[in-house]
Amino acid sequence: MARPRKEQELDIPRRAVEETIRLLTQQGDFGVPLTAVAQAVGCTAPALYGHFRNKNALLRAARDEGFGRLYNEKFAVFEQMRGDPLGYLRDGSYAYARFALENPTLYRLMFSPPPKLGVSDDPWSSEAGRQVLSLLLTGLRSSQEHGYLPGADLQRYGFMFWSTIHGAVSLNIQDRLLDHAAKWDSTQSVIDALMEIIAATGPAKHPITS
Amino acid sequence: MARPRKEQELDIPRRAVEETIRLLTQQGDFGVPLTAVAQAVGCTAPALYGHFRNKNALLRAARDEGFGRLYNEKFAVFEQMRGDPLGYLRDGSYAYARFALENPTLYRLMFSPPPKLGVSDDPWSSEAGRQVLSLLLTGLRSSQEHGYLPGADLQRYGFMFWSTIHGAVSLNIQDRLLDHAAKWDSTQSVIDALMEIIAATGPAKHPITS
């Protein structure tokens, strides 16, 4: 048997990405053998080379899929929260953190990929990250229009905001001693502190002026 | 030739770690062949197994060395800045960021190690990270004694502070399109914003009350 019959055709590109993410998650490591992916898909390793230039290309595709999923989750929250910019910033951050803590290996592939992946070679990959960032910036701009962060440089604060949350989930993902609940509490605490700081700059219900 | 003569004895453990870090830095990737390390040291690959259980153990040792170097740099700043807690927070953060941006691959090995390294298996490795954090906490406690961050939960703010800086350097390291100067500016901006926020909570020279 060499070429498969039409009935048993399988969408290798899609299934390969899907199974790669599943195995990545399961093994908790990028070092998933191509043969394992191939077996899960139902073909042999060399067959994958007809759809991806090499293993790195497959991992890049999995990474892009990860960005897509993250964006979708954040976007869902975004639409749900129209008119409540601070609420979006909070719940959008929760969604981001939940995604990271529930898919730690995929998150690491997205934001701490081994340089040999050649990630910067294709503009799309960093572009996907930029879309997530732009969603955050929109939230911040909207918050500013509602009176928060008066006069702040949004580009600057946006990056800081993202850094804080990315840093929190990264450090929590890395700490193998904490259980899932503890990681979530720790991350949530950071997000809440961030929200308190932003809320304090706005039209105060409980004025801060002393 | 099998066993080396006494004259040509070389301190394999130390040199191996040293060369591993050098090659790591040079190749920008953890995938440094053991044979390359061995060649740089001046022995063969199997010889390394007399000093490290396996390649992961060697990488763990390199990681620990990285934590040691980072701690030393931060500690030097700490001693230089006695009596100026805010100055220590700022310069200590600069030192941290400089270390990360100048040793991106080593930094990634320290804070985003591949899980298969078995990092959490030995308590020492996460302990080293904890020492760096404790230095930060000391700075925050000292700042609080000087009137900043009144009533704040230092454990909580310490983690947030660290998250922000770690996040900023991580994101900057990852962005292959930025040059070194741009990364440094971006990181410094985050640190400065953080310092402004902390300074604003203290005995204000330029009161914020409106």
Add this chain to the structure above:
DNA sequence: ACCTCAAACTTAATATCATTCAGTTCTCGG
């Protein structure tokens, strides 16, 4: 219906490493 060809795989072959094995040569305590 038949022939040819390119597509889409498969199996076999190659190369690169990590790791283990089986020596080989020093050094040192007696």
Add this chain to the structure above:
DNA sequence: CCGAGAACTGAATGATATTAAGTTTGAGGT
């Protein structure tokens, strides 16, 4: 001066990624 063990070396093993060569199938032209 001898014997044992330390400290290596070179060759063997095994896992993977990647490439090469070979095989079957579907489609289009006749």
